[in-house]
Amino acid sequence: MAWIGIDIGGTFIKGGLVADDGRVERTARRDSERFDLTALSAKIDDLVGELGADAGPRGIGVGAPGLVSNASVDFAPNMPALNGRDLAGIVGSRTGLPAVVRNDADMNAWGEFLAGAGQGVTHMVCITIGTGLGSGVIIDGKLHGGASGYGAEAGHIVVDPDGGPCCCGGRGCLETLVSAPAIVRRVEDALGKGRRSVLADGEAVTAKRVSEAATGGDELSVDTLSETGRYLGIGLTTLINVLNPEAIIVGGGVAAAGRLLLDPARREVDARAYSRLSQACRIVPAALGSDAGMVGAALFAMEYLGKASGRRHPAPAG
């Protein structure tokens, strides 16, 4: 039995044919379409055709950026094509397969929970750091949806009440301090003040280049990741104190910086969080890399659409 998982990003649409046990049998991708829904859904249809041609997939799970309720993509500032759209309905009618849509960071979390670094855990948070900071929360073995299905927007924990504006309308949110743009901004500010760095070569600064330079020992880059990690640690402290999770899994492009980001975050958590709660919580890197979203989306489709078509799972004991 196989399911198709689709992860819609700003750059690529990635898809995978995933077996019931989370094994990825086949992958494919297309360039993304941020503004044109017709072109986007044609590409998804094409991708589904390539992945599922001879496999008879039972359904499609889609991870999409933005605020995704149980019904539709309600607010996708970085992906205007999706704004206010019933993406599950569109993908379903276009492909002829049942489809379900959830937030991309929720799908990353579901993938890591079932097939990655969260295996065996009951309560966890998965943070995905890239252009923004997304999150998914698993409570008692279930994906936390909340009242609207938006689930956990940990990128919008208020970390600095007097901080800069955030795309959500607030100020000083974790995402404004811990994300690729935040890292780039810190480096550019320091370069502007004349600080020496291998990045002062006139090329565009990217978070990836900062990670690489830090690994090579560039002091500005190490300091920048360390400062970013400290802010991450403040946000994780709040998550630990509020949710009492067993594990926090950190993934996404920016997390590729590894210990240069996570060690300062852990130190901040150790200094700040209620010790009984932080001792109960491991902070670990994600295991599935950029496959997490499509694996999670496929396994979520299996769970959700499988249920809808008659399968029932007993809820975990409270």
Add this chain to the structure above:
Amino acid sequence: MAWIGIDIGGTFIKGGLVADDGRVERTARRDSERFDLTALSAKIDDLVGELGADAGPRGIGVGAPGLVSNASVDFAPNMPALNGRDLAGIVGSRTGLPAVVRNDADMNAWGEFLAGAGQGVTHMVCITIGTGLGSGVIIDGKLHGGASGYGAEAGHIVVDPDGGPCCCGGRGCLETLVSAPAIVRRVEDALGKGRRSVLADGEAVTAKRVSEAATGGDELSVDTLSETGRYLGIGLTTLINVLNPEAIIVGGGVAAAGRLLLDPARREVDARAYSRLSQACRIVPAALGSDAGMVGAALFAMEYLGKASGRRHPAPAG
């Protein structure tokens, strides 16, 4: 069928005999014992005897301050008698009735959820503001316990990363900014700087007096509650963005200040939270007053001990 609920505070031990439907049939109280476990358990036994004498209660639920795991009171900085104690075992063997112990703010939340301002809601947070700031979170109709059973310690959301020390070992936690001691500190600081107020009469400043003076129009007291409310609003913003609840219920002694505290908190939430999420969430005063804890503890005993003795509730649909 009746159950006994006990709410252990620093000043009083309050008890109630509570019917299955949440109706309080009888109440009683004793002065508390913060340091002497033997004296404390004798008083609980005495209280249980008075409440249950001719009613044949089926079990006892206890709300206790501090970090309470599913097994015991692990850390109770304000109640040394309880520190590290298996309170459920002690109460059970002393009274001969099955007993269950949870955090007092969790029991407040459970009471408000089943019999107070949270009736009909599926996802909610209940904040209790007094000497500290406690919280309980209901997700999908269940009390959130987390990995250790400590549940939600919203008082330890980091609101001001550079703020003052907190009893949890951290800094700038919500509780250091929104609690009776925080209100008293703000007023005393202002009086020390010569600010005029009806509270500058040489009597000890208490949060209750500040509330009363504010209601009477005292400007310093109004400003103090307003500043406290703004900090509360920053903490609530994080809770709304992370949990997507339908309702946040605010209770406890300090919440008696009513709109003078809650209106500034709501304004801060409106200015800061993701609007789709804040629009989905009502912020409302608690309905059960100081009975919430004992009602919640009794109804939790009914749920928990009733289940253990064979009754089964279907889990709410996910």
